[in-house]
Amino acid sequence: MSTESQVGPRTMFDKIWSEHRIIERDDGQTLLYVDRHLIHDGYAPAFDSLEERGLKPRAPEHIFGTPDHYVPTDTRELAEIPDPERRFMVESLMHRAAAADITVFGLQDRRQGIVHVIGPEQGISQPGLILVCGDSHTSTHGALGALAFGIGMTEVTHVLATRTLWQRRPRVMRVLADGALAVGVTAKDLILTIIATIGTAGATGHVIEYAGPAVTALTMEGRLTLCNMSIEAGARAGMVAPDEVTFAYLAGRPYAPTGRDWDQALARWRALPSDPGARFDREVVIDASRIAPMVTWGTSPQDAIPIDGQVPDPDAEPDIERRQGMVRALAYMGLAPGMALTDIAVDRVFIGSCTNGRIEDLRAAAAIAAGRKVGPEVEAWVVPGSRPVKEQAEAEGLDRIFKAAGFQWREAGCSMCLGTNGEVGRPGQRCVSTSNRNFVGRQGQGVRTHLVGPAMAAAAAVTGRFADVRRLVAGA
Amino acid sequence: MEPITRIVAGAAPIDRPNVDTDQVIPARFLHKPRDGTLGRYLFHDLRFGPDGVPNPDFVLNRPPFDGARILVAEQNFGCGSSRENAVWALHDYGIQAVLAPSFGDIFRSNSLKNGLLPIMLPPEVIHGLLAQLAETPGGTIAIDLEAELVTLQDGTSHRFEIDPFMRDCLLNGIDELDYTLSQMEQVESFEHRYGRRNA
Ligand code: SF4
Numbered sequence: 001m002s003t004e005s006q007v008g009p010r011t012m013f014d015k016i017w018s019e020h021r022i023i024e025r026d027d028g029q030t031l032l033y034v035d036r037h038l039i040h041d042g043y044a045p046a047f048d049s050l051e052e053r054g055l056k057p058r059a060p061e062h063i064f065g066t067p068d069h070y071v072p073t074d075t076r077e078l079a080e081i082p083d084p085e086r087r088f089m090v091e092s093l094m095h096r097a098a099a100a101d102i103t104v105f106g107l108q109d110r111r112q113g114i115v116h117v118i119g120p121e122q123g124i125s126q127p128g129l130i131l132v133c134g135d136s137h138t139s140t141h142g143a144l145g146a147l148a149f150g151i152g153m154t155e156v157t158h159v160l161a162t163r164t165l166w167q168r169r170p171r172v173m174r175v176l177a178d179g180a181l182a183v184g185v186t187a188k189d190l191i192l193t194i195i196a197t198i199g200t201a202g203a204t205g206h207v208i209e210y211a212g213p214a215v216t217a218l219t220m221e222g223r224l225t226l227c228n229m230s231i232e233a234g235a236r237a238g239m240v241a242p243d244e245v246t247f248a249y250l251a252g253r254p255y256a257p258t259g260r261d262w263d264q265a266l267a268r269w270r271a272l273p274s275d276p277g278a279r280f281d282r283e284v285v286i287d288a289s290r291i292a293p294m295v296t297w298g299t300s301p302q303d304a305i306p307i308d309g310q311v312p313d314p315d316a317e318p319d320i321e322r323r324q325g326m327v328r329a330l331a332y333m334g335l336a337p338g339m340a341l342t343d344i345a346v347d348r349v350f351i352g353s354c355t356n357g358r359i360e361d362l363r364a365a366a367a368i369a370a371g372r373k374v375g376p377e378v379e380a381w382v383v384p385g386s387r388p389v390k391e392q393a394e395a396e397g398l399d400r401i402f403k404a405a406g407f408q409w410r411e412a413g414c415s416m417c418l419g420t421n422g423e424v425g426r427p428g429q430r431c432v433s434t435s436n437r438n439f440v441g442r443q444g445q446g447v448r449t450h451l452v453g454p455a456m457a458a459a460a461a462v463t464g465r466f467a468d469v470r471r472l473v474a475g476a
Numbered sequence: 477m478e479p480i481t482r483i484v485a486g487a488a489p490i491d492r493p494n495v496d497t498d499q500v501i502p503a504r505f506l507h508k509p510r511d512g513t514l515g516r517y518l519f520h521d522l523r524f525g526p527d528g529v530p531n532p533d534f535v536l537n538r539p540p541f542d543g544a545r546i547l548v549a550e551q552n553f554g555c556g557s558s559r560e561n562a563v564w565a566l567h568d569y570g571i572q573a574v575l576a577p578s579f580g581d582i583f584r585s586n587s588l589k590n591g592l593l594p595i596m597l598p599p600e601v602i603h604g605l606l607a608q609l610a611e612t613p614g615g616t617i618a619i620d621l622e623a624e625l626v627t628l629q630d631g632t633s634h635r636f637e638i639d640p641f642m643r644d645c646l647l648n649g650i651d652e653l654d655y656t657l658s659q660m661e662q663v664e665s666f667e668h669r670y671g672r673r674n675a
Contacts, residue, residue, distance in 0.1 A: 019673075028640075029639070029641040033663075045510050085507045134558060135558055136556070136558040151558060152563075152582055152589065154560060154652075158653050162653070201551060204578060234552070268674070321550070328492070420503050420507065437498070439498040440521070441498060441499075441521050442503070445504075
């Protein structure tokens with residue numbers, strides 16, 4: 001545990017942490033004040049334990065919910081969820097929220113979507129806040145300069161009941177991305193490169209602050225993608241300092257402050273970035289200019305390699321444990337060492353999730369799909385991250401581009417990122433996915449997941465195999 | 477919560493790194509009610525074949541490991557999602573402690589809140605223990621939470637550390653939420669100051 005520097009330059013994390021510290025015990029446990037709590041349709045156990053104790057949510061006006069994990073993406077009718085246990089998950093969120101006066105964007109609501117997409121979209125996630133949610137990808141909201149992290153169900157119950165949470169102070173790692181991302185290279189490729197560099201446990205016990213020219217050059221949506229996968233690097237939270245990009249994004253959003261409140265908030269937000277000379281517990285530097293579009297070959301997000309690369313050879317790995325892991329991963333993935341990625345044929349394509357289900361992601365995918373056809377053997381889905389994303393895409397005609405190319409255009413939800421709603425692949429299928437985890441069985445028992453960015457996913461859909469999106473853009 | 481002081485039990489090796497919570501309990505079982513029977517989904521896709529038949533090669537299907545109440549795992553055990561169902565599945569199955577060189581952060585904190593001990597030991601101790609389990613399966617391991625000491629089947633003892641606050645809660649069966657509820661006056665006065673600062 002690092003000790004806090006009370007004087008001298010402070011990191012953005014320091015500032016937010018100390019602003020929210022209610023009690024600090026001698027043993028280092030700190031009771032933190034929670035500004036916003038986002039909830040979803042996996043919350044039934046937390047509401048149950050609250051009820052068992054005779055407690056109610058303490059601050060319902062700061063809780064926002066939406067069903068996402070269990071909703072079907074081919075219909076908006078609750079009654080059409082065939083599995084009663086899954087239907088119950090959605091129903092129970094709606095009932096519990098209504099009973100507790102919690103704002104919830106239900107299936108028929110025009111604001112419904114994946115919880116980590118709607119938080120920023122509605123202006124609920126803001127700089128300087130502590131925001132929690134019973135979901136590990138809560139790290140996403142750190143893109144706005146918030147301290148946002150995922151918590152377990154017992155912690156969820158605690159936050160519901162008290163609006164507070166016990167935490168030990170994590171360490172802070174700065175990841176500096178120098179240089180500029182090349183054309184055709186995205187935030188997804190940057191974060192996959194970071195994870196491949198430091199490993200899936202590389203930032204365990206840390207909060208990551210992403211900085212450097214390649215980060216500040218990202219749009220807010222790119223920053224959301226970046227922070228989203230902090231957990232895949234082992235970090236519970238990731239953050240980017242708020243700047244003009246952040247403020248322009250937030251201005252005018254439904255839950256963003258307005259008028260005099262906005263001016264005051266802006267003054268506070270401008271003071272948030274880490275002070276010059278602030279010390280980080282660890283620093284990692286990445287040369288962003290050398291990054292190519294990335295594809296994962298194995299069953300861990302750290303197994304990411306450039307699209308022009310080849311499936312690695314376990315025999316070249318000196319560490320025996322890692323070698324065995326690679327052999328297992330290759331067997332599961334049905335790949336042989338030395339295969340060129342561009343020779344690997346794919347069965348399914350999933351474009352969506354809280355990592356890459358926002359409007360810019362769909363635009364990038366549509367730009368590749370336009371005027372092309374999904375391979376005859378490929379089943380390709382586009383699942384917008386939220387209803388507003390879907391409506392925006394339809395207003396821009398992206399849905400027509402996707403449908404003309406042979407993609408399925410679906411309703412908003414988590415869908416095949418996790419498959420808790422029943423939308424999974426078949427054993428042995430090779431699925432190219434813009435989501436965040438390629439774990440064994442993540443998209444269905446025996447399904448082989450490859451993580452990529454949205455344009456790369458579209459490129460795989462239309463060529464039937466992995467393809468370098470930079471070549472497709474060039475028209476080659 | 478029941479106080480925990482000492483655990484003496486057999487151990488089983490889960491000897492691969494980065495065992496994610498999707499392996500501990502696959503996502504398609506996450507909507508199953510928390511009724512004390514989630515143990516049947518523990519390591520489901522490793523423990524059972526696609527036809528539902530137990531996989532004879534999986535360690536928890538092989539004696540003497542089928543009676544294990546302690547797991548010995550590799551680095552980064554429990555990485556991935558925040559699903560507390562992973563801890564509930566281990567707990568319902570009867571697992572009382574996991575020994576590993578490192579854990580996923582959220583998994584570790586979820587474990588402590590459910591009386592499952594996530595015990596971090598140096599990699600060389602874990603590797604020695606894995607070797608012992610391979611050579612002489614069936615021995616027992618003793619964990620003394622008060623003394624923060626684990627005694628392996630070869631008689632050697634090793635210190636470990638559990639967050640003092642959580643250790644106190646575990647030893648005395650204190651519920652964290654009850655404790656916080658007793659501090660709400662402080663929360664309210666903080667809230668008052670905070671609201672004024674951020675209004
Ligand atoms: S889209 Fe995937 S990662 Fe994101 S909240 Fe849903 S299930 Fe979790």
